[in-house]
Structures are given as C-alpha cells and as structure tokens.
Amino acid sequence: MDATHKKYLRMNKLPHIWCPGCGDGTIMGSFIRAIDRLGYDKDDVAAVSGIGCSGRITGYLDFNTLHTTHGRALAFATGVKMAKPRLKVFVFMGDGDATAIGGNHLIHSCRRNIDITAIIFNNNIYGMTGGQYSPTTPRDKYATTAPYGTTDPHFDIAKLCIGAGASYVARGTSYHAKMLTDLIVAGAEHKGFSVIEIITHCPVNFGRRNELETPVDMLLWQKDHAVRMAKAEKMTADELADRFIIGELHKADIPEYVEEYDRLIERVQRGDTGRG
Amino acid sequence: MAKKNFGITVDRKICKSCGICVAFCPVSVFTTDHDDKAVVTYPEKCTGCRQCELLCPDYCIDVEEIAHG
Ligand SMILES: Cc1ncc(C[n+]2csc(CCOP(=O)(O)OP(=O)(O)O)c2C)c(N)n1
Ligand code: SF4
Ligand code: SF4
Ligand code: SF4
Ligand SMILES: [Mg+2]
Numbered sequence: 001m002d003a004t005h006k007k008y009l010r011m012n013k014l015p016h017i018w019c020p021g022c023g024d025g026t027i028m029g030s031f032i033r034a035i036d037r038l039g040y041d042k043d044d045v046a047a048v049s050g051i052g053c054s055g056r057i058t059g060y061l062d063f064n065t066l067h068t069t070h071g072r073a074l075a076f077a078t079g080v081k082m083a084k085p086r087l088k089v090f091v092f093m094g095d096g097d098a099t100a101i102g103g104n105h106l107i108h109s110c111r112r113n114i115d116i117t118a119i120i121f122n123n124n125i126y127g128m129t130g131g132q133y134s135p136t137t138p139r140d141k142y143a144t145t146a147p148y149g150t151t152d153p154h155f156d157i158a159k160l161c162i163g164a165g166a167s168y169v170a171r172g173t174s175y176h177a178k179m180l181t182d183l184i185v186a187g188a189e190h191k192g193f194s195v196i197e198i199i200t201h202c203p204v205n206f207g208r209r210n211e212l213e214t215p216v217d218m219l220l221w222q223k224d225h226a227v228r229m230a231k232a233e234k235m236t237a238d239e240l241a242d243r244f245i246i247g248e249l250h251k252a253d254i255p256e257y258v259e260e261y262d263r264l265i266e267r268v269q270r271g272d273t274g275r276g
Numbered sequence: 277m278a279k280k281n282f283g284i285t286v287d288r289k290i291c292k293s294c295g296i297c298v299a300f301c302p303v304s305v306f307t308t309d310h311d312d313k314a315v316v317t318y319p320e321k322c323t324g325c326r327q328c329e330l331l332c333p334d335y336c337i338d339v340e341e342i343a344h345g
C-alpha cells in the first residue's frame with residue numbers, strides 16, 4: 001500500500017471483503033489514482049453506490065459517501081448534485097444494479113445529461129447474491145438461475161447509454177488498470193453525464209461456472225478480447241465478432257441538467273415565465 | 277547507464293493468494309509459498325513496470341527504486 005491508498009481509503013476498514021482476485025479491488029485502485037490526478041479535495045467528492053459487491057466500495061473510499069438501495073444510487077446522486085452542485089459526484093453500480101432494477105434511472109440520467117460520473121462494474125452476473133444471470137450475461141453462459149445456459153441476448157451498456165443520451169461514454173476493463181484511470185479522469189472532467197462501463201471479473205460466481213476457473217484466466221480473457229479503438233477501426237466486423245472495444249466511445253457537447261435548471265430558476269425569478 | 281534496482285515487498289498478512297501478480301509480472305519475479313501467497317523470489321529481474329502494484333486487488337505489493345551509492 002502506498003501514500004495514495006492511505007490518503008483515499010479508510011484504512012481501518014481494510015482488508016476489504018471482496019473475494020481473492022476480484023476485479024473490484026483493482027478498480028478501486030484505478031479510481032483513487034484518478035482522484036489523485038484530478039487533484040480534487042476529498043471533501044469536494046461524493047461517492048454514491050447501490051447494493052451489490054461493487055456497492056461495497058463506498059465503505060472503503062474516504063470521501064463523502066452514501067451507500068444507498070439496490071438500483072437507486074443514481075436517484076440519490078441526483079439529489080446530492082442538485083442540492084450541492086459544487087460536489088464532484090461519482091456513482092458506483094453493478095451491472096444488475098445499473099441495468100436491471102436500476103435501468104430506468106440509468107436511461108433517464110443519460111437523457112437528462114446531469115453532471116455525474118457513473119462507473120458501472122460489469123461482471124456479467126449478480127455477484128453478491130450468488131450468481132444469478134443479469135441483463136449483461138451473454139447468451140449461452142451459465143448462472144445459478146441458468147443451469148442450462150441463458151437464452152436472452154445481453155445489453156451492451158455503453159451502446160445503451162449512448163442511445164439514451166449520455167454525453168460521455170467509455171469502456172475500460174479491470175485488466176487495463178492504467179487506461180481505466182485515464183478514462184475516469186476524462187469522464188470526471190467532462191461536463192454532463194459520463195458513463196464508464198468497466199468489463200470486470202467475478203471469478204467466484206461467473207468465472208467458475210463458465211470455464212474461466214481462476215482470476216488469472218478471467219484477466220487473460222479480457223486481455224485477449226479487448227480491442228483498443230484505434231485498432232478496431234482497422235478490423236472487419238467478422239474479426240470483431242466476439243471481441244469488445246475499449247477506450248472513449250462517445251463524446252458530445254450538449255446542455256447539462258443542473259445548469260439548465262438554474263437557468264430556469266433565474267428566468268422565472270426575473271418574472272419571465274416563458275409564456276411571453 | 278547502470279541498471280536500475282527495485283525493492284519489492286509483499287504484505288503477506290493481506291495477500292489473498294489470487295495468483296495475479298505471479299501470472300502477470302512480465303519477468304516472473306514472484307513465486308508462491310505453501311499457502312499460494314506471493315513471494316518475491318527474483319527481485320533482480322524487476323524492471324519497475326509496476327504492473328503487479330496496479331493489478332493486485334488487495335494492494336499488498338510495493339515497488340520502490342533502490343538508490344545507488
Ligand atoms: C430491492 C432489492 N432487490 C433485490 C436485492 C437483492 N440483491 C442484492 S445485490 C443484487 C444484485 C447484485 O448484482 P450486481 O448489481 O451486478 O452487483 P455485483 O454484486 O455483481 O457487483 C440483488 C438482486 C436487494 N438488495 N434489494
Ligand atoms: S462474488 Fe464475485 S464480484 Fe463479489 S466479491 Fe466475490 S468475486 Fe467479487
Ligand atoms: S514492477 Fe513489474 S517487473 Fe517488477 S515485480 Fe512488479 S510486475 Fe514484475
Ligand atoms: S496479486 Fe496481491 S493478493 Fe494476489 S497473490 Fe499477488 S500479492 Fe497476493
Ligand atoms: Mg454484477
């Protein structure tokens with residue numbers, strides 16, 4: 001552990017509860033290095049999470065933290081941001097948290113383009129509750145609730161968020177730890193709703209059931225299947241078929257929600273109701 | 277230019293024996309002990325890339341450059 005860990009983590013809460021080799025710990029490391037690079041004062045950061053293994057992160061991060069209910073982290077975070085716009089708000093969600101029970105909050109936060117950075121731990125499974133399949137479990141993969149394999153196609157979280165109107169969307173992995181820090185920094189600096197989808201690994205509840213027996217097998221899988229944007233542009237659809245693209249996927253300069261809301265208040269207080 | 281030397285420490289108390297540092301150190305500095313915990317066996321090979329520090333999910337590893345002289 002170095003000075004960065006000691007500065008940004010609640011040392012009395014460590015070691016964390018995540019399983020041996022779980023991606024969540026590696027991601028937390030990439031995140032605090034991002035905050036360190038951004039130079040934010042700890043009191044100016046709010047970290048909000050939902051429920052799941054990933055949601056436990058707010059127990060360890062030493063900022064203003066809020067551990068909320070399953071699927072509702074973005075609703076709480078919206079309240080935090082509206083009440084205290086000066087705070088840099090980061091929301092941590094699992095794939096189930098963000099796209100199953102919390103799917104509605106996710107798409108509408110994207111649509112509003114509120115200045116929040118959403119960090120989604122996509123381990124393709126409900127980790128905490130024992131390995132039920134989630135909306136991001138790929139077809140034909142095994143889960144406790146899919147003993148013969150899943151039949152559903154899966155959500156592509158990054159595409160979903162681009163479609164719903166998020167103004168910054170990136171995808172990283174728990175293996176490409178340096179790149180993940182870069183993406184979190186860029187997402188935080190972007191004004192608007194930023195989504196960083198992280199392809200991560202749950203060796204215990206996903207890997208073991210899907211022929212990726214160890215954390216090392218899962219990281220090797222990421223290394224072999226992730227393709228950087230620049231390289232992907234030179235590849236054919238066939239070559240990209242069972243791979244995924246990492247890096248900045250989308251960026252747009254569009255009105256941000258808190259600013260628009262303030263503008264509305266200011267206008268109405270001037271006596272201009274907008275009705276001429 | 278003289279080769280740089282690095283001191284590597286593993287906090288054995290908090291190591292969870294996941295094998296990540298052992299597998300991903302590009303020059304195989306680590307081996308494992310009877311509990312599968314990481315052991316620094318070939319520190320002289322270390323290039324200081326810090327891949328082990330970045331990937332260890334439990335922040336057990338510290339890599340420091342050793343000053344000459
Ligand atoms: C309202 C509600 N419904 C269901 C649950 C049970 N539950 C806890 S975590 C979880 C899913 C966890 O999966 P994910 O969000 O992907 O997080 P992970 O554990 O994989 O990080 C569920 C269904 C709950 N806590 N609250
Ligand atoms: S169940 Fe999976 S996601 Fe949860 S801590 Fe264990 S390895 Fe990590
Ligand atoms: S810094 Fe790089 S070379 Fe040195 S032990 Fe760690 S992974 Fe191996
Ligand atoms: S990566 Fe960390 S926890 Fe895993 S074996 Fe190495 S030192 Fe231990
Ligand atoms: Mg999950």
